[in-house]
Amino acid sequence: MTRLFGTDGVRGLANEALTAPLAMKLGAAAATVLTRDRASGRRRPMALIGRDPRVSGEMLAAAMAAGMASKGVDVLRVGVIPTPGLAFLTDDYGADIGVMISASHNPMPDNGIKFFSAGGKKLPDDLEDEIESAMHELSETGPTGTAIGRVIEEAVDAQDRYLAHLKAAVSADLSGIKVVVDCANGAASDVAPKAYAAAGADVTAIFNTPNAFNINDGSGSTHMEQIQQAVVEHGADLGLAHDGDADRCLAVDAEGTIVDGDQIMAILATGMQERNALHDNTLVATVMSNLGLKLAMREHGIEIKETAVGDRYVLEELGRGDYSLGGEQSGHVVVPAHATTGDGTLTGLMLMARMAETGKTLRELAGVMTVLPQVLINVPVSNKGAIMEAEEVQTAIQQAEAELGDSGRVLLRPSGTEELFRVMVEAAEEEHARKVAGRLAAVVAAV
Numbered sequence: 001m002t003r004l005f006g007t008d009g010v011r012g013l014a015n016e017a018l019t020a021p022l023a024m025k026l027g028a029a030a031a032t033v034l035t036r037d038r039a040s041g042r043r044r045p046m047a048l049i050g051r052d053p054r055v056s057g058e059m060l061a062a063a064m065a066a067g068m069a070s071k072g073v074d075v076l077r078v079g080v081i082p083t084p085g086l087a088f089l090t091d092d093y094g095a096d097i098g099v100m101i102s103a104s105h106n107p108m109p110d111n112g113i114k115f116f117s118a119g120g121k122k123l124p125d126d127l128e129d130e131i132e133s134a135m136h137e138l139s140e141t142g143p144t145g146t147a148i149g150r151v152i153e154e155a156v157d158a159q160d161r162y163l164a165h166l167k168a169a170v171s172a173d174l175s176g177i178k179v180v181v182d183c184a185n186g187a188a189s190d191v192a193p194k195a196y197a198a199a200g201a202d203v204t205a206i207f208n209t210p211n212a213f214n215i216n217d218g219s220g221s222t223h224m225e226q227i228q229q230a231v232v233e234h235g236a237d238l239g240l241a242h243d244g245d246a247d248r249c250l251a252v253d254a255e256g257t258i259v260d261g262d263q264i265m266a267i268l269a270t271g272m273q274e275r276n277a278l279h280d281n282t283l284v285a286t287v288m289s290n291l292g293l294k295l296a297m298r299e300h301g302i303e304i305k306e307t308a309v310g311d312r313y314v315l316e317e318l319g320r321g322d323y324s325l326g327g328e329q330s331g332h333v334v335v336p337a338h339a340t341t342g343d344g345t346l347t348g349l350m351l352m353a354r355m356a357e358t359g360k361t362l363r364e365l366a367g368v369m370t371v372l373p374q375v376l377i378n379v380p381v382s383n384k385g386a387i388m389e390a391e392e393v394q395t396a397i398q399q400a401e402a403e404l405g406d407s408g409r410v411l412l413r414p415s416g417t418e419e420l421f422r423v424m425v426e427a428a429e430e431e432h433a434r435k436v437a438g439r440l441a442a443v444v445a446a447v
Contacts, residue, residue, distance in 0.1 A: 004135075005128040007310040007416025011103055011112035014056030018111055020063040027067025027099070028142075029134035030115055031149075033127065034097045035073060044149070045073045048093060050086035050158075051101035052187040052245050053210035056111045060101045064113065069149030070142045073097070077151065078158035080210075082187040082246030084343035085162040087120035091340070092161055094118075102187065102245040105222050106418075108215050120340040122312045159191060166195045169338040169346060172353035175200035179352065180239040182227040183208040184220025188246035192345045196240075199349060204234050216243065221250045221331055221344075228256040237355070238362045240348040241331075247311070248331035249344035251351060253363040261331040262293040264351060266369040268333070269325055270300055271354050277324060278302065284317045284326030284334075286310070287411055291426050296369035310416060311342045372408070373430035375437040377423045379444045384414035387421050387447055396443040400425065400436050408433065412440065 004010055010026065012018040035045040047068050051057035065075040073096075078089055083100045090098030098116030106112070115123050115131070123131075142148070179201050183189040189208040197203045206226065207219035219226050221241040231239035231252050238259075239252035251259040265283060272278040283297055284305045297304050305321065307313040311332040318326045318336050327333035332342030339346055355362060387393055393412070400410045408427035415422060423441045427433035 003129075004132045005125075007312065008104065009112050009114035011106065011110060013109055014060065014111040018060070018113070020059055023060045023063035023113060024067035025135045025138065026113060026131070027064040028071050028138055029131045030097060030099070031068040031071035031073040032138070033130045033134050034115070034117060038096060045097070046093070046095045047073050047075050047097040047099060048078055048086060048090050048095045049075060049099045049101065050078045050081040050089070052215060053080050053185070053189070053212055054103070054108050054111060054215045054244070055212040057101045060111055060113065064099055064101065065151045068097070069151050071149070072143040072147050073149045075149060075151045076155050077153050078155045080187055080190075081158060081162065082191060082343070082345065083114065084247055084339055084341050084346065085159075085187075085191065087116050087341045088162055088165055088339065089120075089158055090116050090118070091120040092165070100245065104245045104247065105216055105220065105243040108213055108217065116340075122315060122341060124316075163191065163195055163198065166346060166349060167198055170199065170349040170353050172349075172356050173200050174352050174356055177238070177352050177355060178202040178204075178234070178236045179348075180204045180206060180227060180230045180234055180236045181208075181348070182206050182219055182221075182230070182239065182241040184216050184242055184244050185210040185214040186216065186220065186242065186244035186246060188242040188345060192240075192242060192246065192348065195345050195349065196352070199352070201352060204230070204236065206230050220244065221248050224250060224252065224258050227252050228258065232256045238352070240351075242344045243331070246344045247342040249333065249347035249351075250331040251348075251362060253366065254361060255363060257363065259362060259366045260371070261327055261329045261333060262290045263366045263369055263371065264331070264333060264347060265325065265327050266293055266296050267354055267365045268350055269297065269302055270368055271357070272324055273300065273302060279322055279324045282321060282323050284314050284321075284323050286314060286328050287413075288329050288424065290329060290371055290374055291409060292370045292372045309413060315341065372426050372428065373433045374424065374426045375430070375433040377437050377441040378415070378420045379423060379441050381419060381421045381444065381447070384419065384421055387414065387444055388412065390447045392443055393447060396440050400440055403436065410436070410440065412444070
């Protein structure tokens with residue numbers, strides 16, 4: 001049986017794969033599992049539910065609230081908020097459960113459900129599996145009378161609490177820095193411009209008028225051409241691009257050149273090292289990070305701990321070693337001192353703070369690493385599980401690795417959220433990487 005939870009919660013086409021009845025059952029099951037070991041006290045169990053602006057979020061949040069309330073959990077709905085904001089608020093309000101309704105960077109028709117435990121932490125695989133099992137064992141009845149959970153609509157101070165947290169986390173004066181922020185018509189549309197302006201930056205916001213249907217539509221961190229053009233047009237010092245739920249941040253320098261998550265991590269890691277704030281001189285990154293990041297960190301005496309793709313795995317490794325910084329090439333950057341998950345707005349603030357601290361441009365700071373050409377091809381497949389078991393795929397990988405030698409690498413992996421298989425190749429020359437990746441993608445597509 002296919003596992004309901006992927007690498008980042010439950011995700012699918014809203015009202016087809018991800019329906020209101022499914023959300024209600026998930027809510028009831030999560031309420032049962034995540035509150036069973038709760039110490040008894042005067043206050044009843046409490047859950048927070050936030051969402052991004054996509055139209056199906058209203059329906060799914062209502063269904064989730066109903067499922068949780070049916071099991072005696074009080075629900076506070078915090079409205080449209082970035083995923084990291086929901087994680088922070090789960091801890092700040094002292095809630096037992098946090099729920100974010102979002103499909104992150106996926107197109108508007110999709111949606112997703114992410115759970116956080118007390119303290120705003122993402123769930124490990126075993127807890128997700130328990131929730132999925134509990135869905136099949138739920139009683140159709142529950143508490144009655146005064147034991148039924150209450151649903152409180154729209155916490156009035158949720159955004160203010162999150163903004164105050166961001167201001168306290170990064171206290172640098174960003175006066176004189178001109179930034180364009182692409183909000184992807186998503187959850188950051190209100191919060192990110194306010195946070196950057198509160199720190200003193202001169203802010204121009206684009207794609208910050210969500211209408212329930214335009215989230216991620218030709219904008220945000222998956223459509224960097226928009227922010228590249230806007231930075232040059234406005235004569236800005238940099239641009240910052242978020243995704244639909246604002247747990248990612250990618251940047252653009254004043255010339256319109258993309259500064260990806262690997263480069264952002266390199267900038268922040270070397271800065272933290274200078275301040276003796278990088279625990280064990282270690283950075284946590286995923287297998288997708290560019291080889292150039294590893295080479296640059298080696299030059300600075302910084303060790304890289306490598307994980308599987310997904311910020312949840314980065315978070316697990318950060319916790320195991322009590323490390324200070326980790327993230328992904330895609331722009332998820334985690335700073336455990338200030339966040340329990342990737343926070344795009346926090347990343348943007350820290351990046352600009354580094355510019356202010358050093359007096360350097362983003363282009364100068366990004367020069368800490370040389371990005372090796374990396375080609376990524378997403379191949380649509382019908383059975384992700386069968387790809388790596390295919391003999392022809394293994395043979396093709398071995399041939400590609402022999403051809404690249406020490407000057408490159410090959411990585412094939414399934415998408416955790418879509419029916420895609422990702423083929424990544426790095427090489428000293430981009431054309432060489434494209435040829436090798438194209439050959440591998442053709443083999444994968446034929447399986």
